[in-house]
Amino acid sequence: MDASPCPLDTKYANQIAALLAPPSPQTIQEYYEGLIQKEKCHAVRIEINTEHGKGVFSNRKFEEEELIFKDQILVAAQHSSNKVDCFVCSSCFRFIGSVELQIGRKLYLQSLGLSVKKECCHQTFSNEKTASSSSESQNEDHLFFQENSDNAGQSSYGENSPSKEVLESLMNEKLSLPFSKQFSLPSIVPCPGGCEEEYYCSKVCADSNWESMHSLLCTGKSSCSLRQAAIVKFTEHANSTNDIFILAAKVISFTILRYRRLKQSLFENSKRPSSHNSTNDCNLSLLLEAWKPFAMGFKRRWWDSIALPEDMDSCVEALFREEMRDMAFSSLQLLKEAIFDIECAPLFSLEIYGHIIDMFELNNLDLVVASPVENYFLYIDELPSPEKEEAEKLTRPFLDALGDDYSVCCQGTAFYPIQSCINHSCCPNAKAFKREEDIDGHTVIIAVSPISIGEEITISYIDEDLPYEERQALLADYGFKCSCRKCRKEQPSR
Numbered sequence: 182m183d184a185s186p187c188p189l190d191t192k193y194a195n196q197i198a199a200l201l202a203p204p205s206p207q208t209i210q211e212y213y214e215g216l217i218q219k220e221k222c223h224a225v226r227i228e229i230n231t232e233h234g235k236g237v238f239s240n241r242k243f244e245e246e247e248l249i250f251k252d253q254i255l256v257a258a259q260h261s262s263n264k265v266d267c268f269v270c271s272s273c274f275r276f277i278g279s280v281e282l283q284i285g286r287k288l289y290l291q292s293l294g295l296s297v298k299k300e301c302c303h304q305t306f307s308n309e310k311t312a313s314s315s316s317e318s319q320n321e322d323h324l325f326f327q328e329n330s331d332n333a334g335q336s337s338y339g340e341n342s343p344s345k346e347v348l349e350s351l352m353n354e355k356l357s358l359p360f361s362k363q364f365s366l367p368s369i370v371p372c373p374g375g376c377e378e379e380y381y382c383s384k385v386c387a388d389s390n391w392e393s394m395h396s397l398l399c400t401g402k403s404s405c406s407l408r409q410a411a412i413v414k415f416t417e418h419a420n421s422t423n424d425i426f427i428l429a430a431k432v433i434s435f436t437i438l439r440y441r442r443l444k445q446s447l448f449e450n451s452k453r454p455s456s457h458n459s460t461n462d463c464n465l466s467l468l469l470e471a472w473k474p475f476a477m478g479f480k481r482r483w484w485d486s487i488a489l490p491e492d493m494d495s496c497v498e499a500l501f502r503e504e505m506r507d508m509a510f511s512s513l514q515l516l517k518e519a520i521f522d523i524e525c526a527p528l529f530s531l532e533i534y535g536h537i538i539d540m541f542e543l544n545n546l547d548l549v550v551a552s553p554v555e556n557y558f559l560y561i562d563e564l565p566s567p568e569k570e571e572a573e574k575l576t577r578p579f580l581d582a583l584g585d586d587y588s589v590c591c592q593g594t595a596f597y598p599i600q601s602c603i604n605h606s607c608c609p610n611a612k613a614f615k616r617e618e619d620i621d622g623h624t625v626i627i628a629v630s631p632i633s634i635g636e637e638i639t640i641s642y643i644d645e646d647l648p649y650e651e652r653q654a655l656l657a658d659y660g661f662k663c664s665c666r667k668c669r670k671e672q673p674s675r
């Protein structure tokens with residue numbers, strides 16, 4: 182591959198090396214102890230093991246099916262294509278508005294010829310770390326809020342489906358559906374910057390997302406960003422290529438804003454006005470502190486580690502990797518136009534960008550939140566007669582119009598700091614699984630077999646029922662060969 186096309190890679194080589202250097206065992210220990218305290222996940226601890234790096238270990242016994250811990254989102258995004266189906270809080274990913282709004286909005290957008298989405302599964306570890314899966318999402322993602330060119334003017338929305346007027350009255354809550362009050366959702370809080378992209382379930386979520394990352398990426402009239410048009414261009418590029426770039430932008434924005442807050446408090450503590458720091462020099466120790474949550478995540482360079490699509494000949498591998506790198510570089514250039522900050526310039530190097538993208542590929546849990554619309558229709562279906570028939574006179578046309586898509590859940594990608602330390606086993610003792618009561622984007626780790634004190638918690642990154650060779654091939658994408666009990670037993674003898 183040719184030398185990096187990004188001049189910042191050379192200019193900030195030392196700072197980049199410091200940002201990508203593995204944190205010391207003591208830093209790791211202190212960081213996770215603080216996080217476990219904050220998230221109250223006292224049943225587990227993080228240990229560093231020379232063989233597999235960090236791992237999660239139990240502090241007590243667990244029975245099968247018992248909750249081990251819940252982990253909060255550090256950075257996450259709903260898949261662009263899923264935004265047609267599910268209207269959720271942009272911070273915690275709870276469904277918002279009302280069941281009527283969810284149904285009306287989705288059918289209304291479908292009636293405009295917008296795309297619909299895919300299957301849902303409540304088991305949430307993402308295991309398809311392949312280029313083909315990202316190109317699949319590329320095809321879906323560019324459809325977000327754009328007319329599908331295949332469907333232009335002839336949406337799948339059926340002739341007998343409810344009229345636009347009916348859908349509007351559902352969305353305006355002029356028309357209410359029977360028993361929907363039992364599925365009430367939080368009211369909608371708009372973005373403080375006035376953009377029409379992000380909505381929240383509460384002022385707490387709105388303010389926290391604004392302060393931690395959105396104020397730099399907002400395209401609204403009252404946003405702090407002077408470069409809204411550039412943000413729109415960046416987002417359009419991500420939606421038409423790979424929406425993981427949106428997550429990478431959130432990580433960079435999060436780090437810049439954290440850096441500015443740290444710098445502000447440093448000046449406040451030293452009793453000097455912050456405006457007197459007129460240099461544009463990067464304060465590396467502050468940048469390292471701001472970046473710390475992401476320094477902890479396991480990562481390599483995305484275009485080097487991404488798996489080749491199955492149907493691709495290995496003789497074009499170098500070209501494929503170069504194309505991936507160039508796509509990331511194009512995205513980075515657009516992001517630079519939008520939010521570049523000279524003091525945090527090393528974050529805009531291609532080297533850092535490539536590692537952030539890979540961090541999501543290697544560590545991500547799929548973000549999954551079950552839909553209240555599914556629960557609502559199941560509830561109606563289970564009503565006794567004649568209440569059921571009476572209710573269905575109103576609800577049936579909407580269910581028929583939604584078809585199989587009535588149950589699509591909120592789907593996205595997230596980085597969960599504690600979960601991302603869990604190592605793989607083909608005979609895991611835990612799984613990531615959302616229960617009925619888990620109505621926001623946090624992840625939930627459940628025991629699948631009894632676990633004793635001190636035992637390592639493991640999950641399966643892949644379908645552990647696949648044959649040995651296929652499992653190893655999939656795990657090669659994560660950069661290791663599995664030697665768990667099951668693999669040692671099934672390994673063919675030489």
Ligand SMILES: C[S@@+](CC[C@H](N)C(=O)[O-])C[C@H]1O[C@@H](n2cnc3c(N)ncnc32)[C@H](O)[C@@H]1O
Nearest residue numbers: 233234235479543544601602603604605659661
């Ligand atoms: C999600 S991270 C897990 C935490 C990781 N050990 C760390 O230090 O941050 C995934 C990476 O951990 C390592 N890993 C996970 N399970 C493993 C296993 N069973 N054997 C060897 N390495 C493993 C691999 O390098 C993999 O890419």
